[in-house]
Amino acid sequence: MTEQPDLKAHRQGQDLFPTRLERKLRMFQRIDPVVHVGKKQRADGPLTEEQIAEFERNGFLSIPSYFSKEGMDEFIEELREYEQDKDLKLSEGTVLEPGAEEIRSIFGIHRISEHFDRLTRDPRLLEIAQQILGSEVYIHQSRINYKPGFKGKGFNWHSDFETWHSEDGMPRMHCFSCSVVLTENNEFNGPLMLVPGSHRYFVPTVGRTPENNYKESLKSQTLGVPDAASITQLVIEAGGRDGGIVIPKGPPGSITLFECNTLHASTENLSPFPRSNLFFVYNSVENPVVEPYCGNKPRPEFLAERTDFAPLMPV
C-alpha cells in the first residue's frame, strides 16, 4: 500500500484523488492530516488528548449517551410527523427504500427542521468540529436515516469522501460526519460498521459515473465501492476476522464522529424496530466544493451545499 506510482502524473492533471476510473488503480496513502488543529491546541478540548488520538488513529470516535435520551424524543416526534407528510414524501430530498414505500432518508434536514438546525450548531459539537478541523466549519450535507424495521436495506462499503470528491467536487479530506443515535443501535438492526484505520488510504474505484447517479446510488450504492481485495486488505490490517470491523453501539443520544474517508457499510435491518439516526457533515470553510471531479454537473443542493459556506455560529 505504498504511494501509487501513477499518482504524480495524476497530480499534474490536478485531481489528487483519481476515482471512477476505467482501469483499476492501487490504493495509496492519505495526503491530508486527520486532525487539522495545531499541535499546541490539540489538548485545548472539548475532546481530550486521548479522544483526539483515537479519532486520528481509527478514523472515528464514539461517545455513548453524549446527548440525553429525552433530548432525542423531539426528533423522534418530528420524524413521525414527516412520515405522515405527503409533500415531504414526494420531495426530491426524500429517498424511499428500494422497491418499497418506506422513507429511507430525508436530506437537507437542517434546512427543514429548526430542531435539527440548532443541533448542528450545538456549542459543544461545534467546538469539537473546530478542534478536529482546525478552522471554522459549515454543513456540507445533513440527513435523517430511517432504516425501518424488517425493510431497511443496507449500504455497501464506501468512503463518503470518494463520492463527495468525485460527484460534489470536495477538494480535500478536511471534513467529518457526526451521527446521532435516535433509536438504540445494536447488532440486530443493521448498525454502522467501520474499518478502523481505513481513512489512512484512498482507494480509487472503477466505473464511470453516469449523470444523475445519485438517484440510484442513494438507494443502493454500486459505483464508488472499493474492490474486494482492497477492502479485505484494510480489514486484515485493522485486525483481521475478529477485530477488523467495529460496530459502535449505544442508546439514543450516543454520537459517532467519523472521518470523511473512513470505510463504512451497514447491513439490512431485519429487526422489527427502526434504526434511525441523524447525520450531518462538518466541512472546513477552507475546503468548499468546486466543480465535480467526475466531470458531471453538480448534484442538487439538498445533497451538497454549494452556495452558503458561511461559518456556522453556535446557538
Place this chain on the structure above:
Amino acid sequence: MTEQPDLKAHRQGQDLFPTRLERKLRMFQRIDPVVHVGKKQRADGPLTEEQIAEFERNGFLSIPSYFSKEGMDEFIEELREYEQDKDLKLSEGTVLEPGAEEIRSIFGIHRISEHFDRLTRDPRLLEIAQQILGSEVYIHQSRINYKPGFKGKGFNWHSDFETWHSEDGMPRMHCFSCSVVLTENNEFNGPLMLVPGSHRYFVPTVGRTPENNYKESLKSQTLGVPDAASITQLVIEAGGRDGGIVIPKGPPGSITLFECNTLHASTENLSPFPRSNLFFVYNSVENPVVEPYCGNKPRPEFLAERTDFAPLMPV
C-alpha cells in the same frame, strides 16, 4: 396469543398446522413438547439438566467450541474442493447466491461426504439428539451453508418446521437442527439470529405455495415468512428491542442446537470473509414425512429424506 378459535375445525380436516393460507390466521400455542424424553431420563445426559431446560425455554442451545477448531479443518478443505467441482456446482442440490456465481448451499451433503456422514453419527451428538427427541433419530436434511464474504445474502424470518410441514409433509414438531460453525460466527458476517421462546407458537403464513417453490425459496424466502405483527409480538415477548433477539457467536467447532419451530433469520454477509456452517436436521423416527400438507408434489430427496427412516447408528 391464545389458541386460535378456528383451530378445531382445521383439526377435523387433519392439518394441525394450517399455513400458506389465503387469509391471515392468528398464531396459536404449540401443541407438541419441546423436549420429548421422559421426565426421569431428562437428567441422564449428555446434556445437563440446565442445558435441557435452556433448550426447552429458549428453543435453542449454543455450546461454544464443542468440537476442536482442528477438527473443522478437514471440512473447510473439502469445501474448497467442492468450490472447484463443476459437476457439483451444476447439480440440483447446489444453490447459488441470487444473481451471482458463488455457492450458497450444498444440500444432502451427508450423502456426498463421508466426513459429514460420520459427523452426523458422532456418538455424543447422537445421544444429545436422542435425549431431546426421546427416540431414535434419522437425518431429514443436511447442508453446508457457504455465505461467501461481501456477497452472501441473508434469510428472512421463518420457522423451518413451517416449510418442512407444508412442503415436505413433516407431521409434528419432533425434530431439531444442529448447526456446526466452520468459520467464526460474529456480528459482522451475517450470523444466525434467533428469537428465544418463539418455538412455543405456530404462526400460520399467508400465500399459496406454487409447485417447485423450493427453486426460489432456497435463494430468497418470501413465502412462509410470518407477518410483521406476529414477529414483532414474539420479539417483544422475548425481551423487546434490546433482548428479544439472540446471536450465538463462537469460533469454529461451536454448535447451536435449535428447535424446528424456532423463528430465525440472518442478514447478508458484508464482511470480507465467508461465514460457513454445517447444518443437519435430526428428526424422530416416530415422525417420518408423509404427503406435503400444501397439496403439492414432494420436494426432491436432497431437501427432505423420504425413503430411508432407519435409525442413525453411532460411528
